[in-house]
Amino acid sequence: MTTFVDRVELHVAAGSGGHGCASVHREKFKPLGGPDGGNGGRGGDVILTVDQSVTTLLDYHHSPHRKATSGKPGEGGNRSGKDGQDLVLPVPDGTVVLDKEGNVLADMVGHGTSYVAADGGRGGLGNAALSSARRKAPGFALLGVPGGLQDIVLELKTVADVALVGYPSAGKSSLISVLSAAKPKIADYPFTTLVPNLGVVTAGSTVYTIADVPGLIPGASQGKGLGLEFLRHVERCSVLVHVLDTATLESERDPVSDLDIIEEELKQYGGLGDRPRIVVLNKVDVPDGLDLAEMVRPELEARGYQVYEVSAVAHIGLKELSFGLAEMVGQARAAKPKEEATRIVIRPKAVDDAGFTVVQEEDGLFRVRGEKPERWVRQTDFSNDEAVGYLADRLNRLGVEDKLMKAGARSGDGVAIGPEDNAVVFDWEPTVMAGAEMLGRRGEDHRLDVPRPAAQRRRDQQAERDEAQQEFDDFEPF
Ligand SMILES: Nc1nc2c(ncn2[C@@H]2O[C@H](COP(=O)(O)OP(=O)(O)OP(=O)(O)O)[C@@H](O)[C@H]2O)c(=O)[nH]1
Ligand SMILES: [Mg+2]
Structure with a gap:
């Protein structure tokens, strides 16, 4: 299997x-x-x-x-x-x-x-x-x-228009087998169906899919029988069909109380309340079944259900049922907002890459969280002083330094960048970062410096600011 x-x-x-x-x-x-x-x-x-x-x-x-x-x-x-x-x-x-x-x-x-x-x-x-x-x-x-x-x-979650629900052996799989080309397993013992079956039905110009789920019994919501586990497969359907057995030999059961019990289980599962439902009284080829169906029909109709009397085995009432379902599916499709185009690509949460937060935790540690600072830390080779200095410059330029200062951080306080389980922790030395600016920028080779006239210097300073801004905006070209 x-x-x-x-x-x-x-x-x-x-x-x-x-x-x-x-x-x-x-x-x-x-x-x-x-x-x-x-x-x-x-x-x-x-x-x-x-x-x-x-x-x-x-x-x-x-x-x-x-x-x-x-x-x-x-x-x-x-x-x-x-x-x-x-x-x-x-x-x-x-x-x-x-x-x-x-x-x-x-x-x-x-x-x-x-x-x-x-x-x-x-x-x-x-x-x-x-x-x-x-x-x-x-x-x-x-x-x-x-x-x-x-x-x-x-x-x-199976994608089907119509879902069949009901007691074990009510004939759900039998119905799928005669309404569509699907050939699910059918047998006279309960829980024949252990996984949902799916069939495609053509009724006139409407094509729709129909699925069954393993049978439900009282207490399914507490895990009895196969439980409600499989109901997730009916969550997407637009029409629910109660398949009721009119020929059951179990004396304490009848179609109306079966319906009540299944409805109660659906309610326990939740989320299916808005789905239109119809009732199918199955097995009317059995004489007692037909009598019972006639008997309960008025009560079911009084509750507002459309009722179909069918026999999956003797092929009675199937055409009416499949066209009735086609109409309901058609209405549901018309009411649905237009299907979004396929081939959508969903990315995990968009990263807010400009922001970061500084929070002082109970033990006094200042924690910096933010997409950029965290990534920059991961990109830093801490065995290379120049790389560490470059990181300090970047953090400073983003405003981490300022925010730490405002949050009350003082020289020597512990600062952690990143989440609890994966952070880089260091003692904060604001002067080192500020000092780094005074000593000249990292990677600058003073041997290459020549005195510049004032106008040139202003232009250079502007260019430098632009560049810093640019670097800040889109540093990584990937
Ligand atoms: N006489 C008669 N028997 C039927 C009819 N429909 C189904 N059966 C019989 O009822 C038994 C159960 O049918 P299934 O289609 O397997 O029932 P099910 O609802 O899928 O049952 P589970 O998968 O166990 O939940 C089988 O022996 C079928 O032959 C019908 O219209 N008339
Ligand atoms: Mg079945």
Whole structure:
């Protein structure tokens, strides 16, 4: 038997960015060659994409850890490292992506719909890219950023227009088998259906899909029988069909009380209240069944249900039913807002990359959080003083220094940049950063300085400010 898996936990890791390279061009008779270290390549993303040929999440059940490849480091001679390859994971239509807390990250409907589950890390800039008019010969490069990691849950919700619900053995699968070309398993014991079946019905010019779910019994919401687990598959349907058994041999059951019990279970599950419902009284080929159907029909109609008397086995009333459903599906489709185009790409939350926060925590530590400062820290080679100084300059220019000061940080206080489990902590020395400015900018070679006339100096200063602004705006070209 094939296993059907409709919920898996998946651990994805994007590729890391390659490190930038710090190298100096060497050529005979040219001792002061320029910096020529190339940039590191970008790490590959992990991308989920709806592929209609995929029908289960089984693959991910078997191997739940997936990783994209990392970017290669840059090299001397201005050679950039190769980008890592994106890892594309095909998922069935109707897959919902959730985080571990159960929040929906993406609802993937439509062939080609994609979701970037983990972002590849940027490659580090090499010293060639880091050099500028002010910083002619940087003796360092930036590190590649580690790739994003995410633990996600994938849930499959069948995409069907009509969903059949009812007691075990009411004849749900039998109905699908006669309304469509699908051939689900049918048998006279309860819980024959262990996974939802899907069929395509053509009624006149309307084509719609119909799905059943494993049978429900009283207490399903407490996990009795197969529980309500499978009801997620009916969440997307626009019409609910109660399949009621008019020929059950169980003395305590009858179609009306069956309906009440199933409705109660649906209510426990929640979220399906707004779906239009109809009632199908099945098995009217059985004489007692037909009598019972006639008996309960007025009561059901009085409750506002459209009632169809059918027999899946003797093919009675099927045409009326399939056209009746087609009409309801048509109405539901007309009422629905226009389907958004397929092939949408959903990225995880847009990063607010200008902002950062400084908060003093209970133990006195000042914590800096923000996309840029955190990334800059990860890109810093702390064994290289010049790289550390460059980081200090960048943080300073972003205003981290000022904000720390305003938050009450004093020399020697502990400052952490990043989240609790992955932060760089250091003792704050504001004078070092301020002093760095006075000593001249990093990477500046004073031997190359010549006295400048005042006008030239003003122009240079303006150019320098523009450049700093530019660098601030779009430092990483990736
Ligand atoms: N006489 C008669 N028997 C039927 C009819 N429809 C289904 N059955 C029988 O009822 C039994 C259960 O049918 P299924 O289609 O497997 O029922 P189900 O609702 O899918 O049941 P589960 O998958 O267990 O929830 C089978 O033995 C069918 O042959 C019908 O219209 N008339
Ligand atoms: Mg069945």
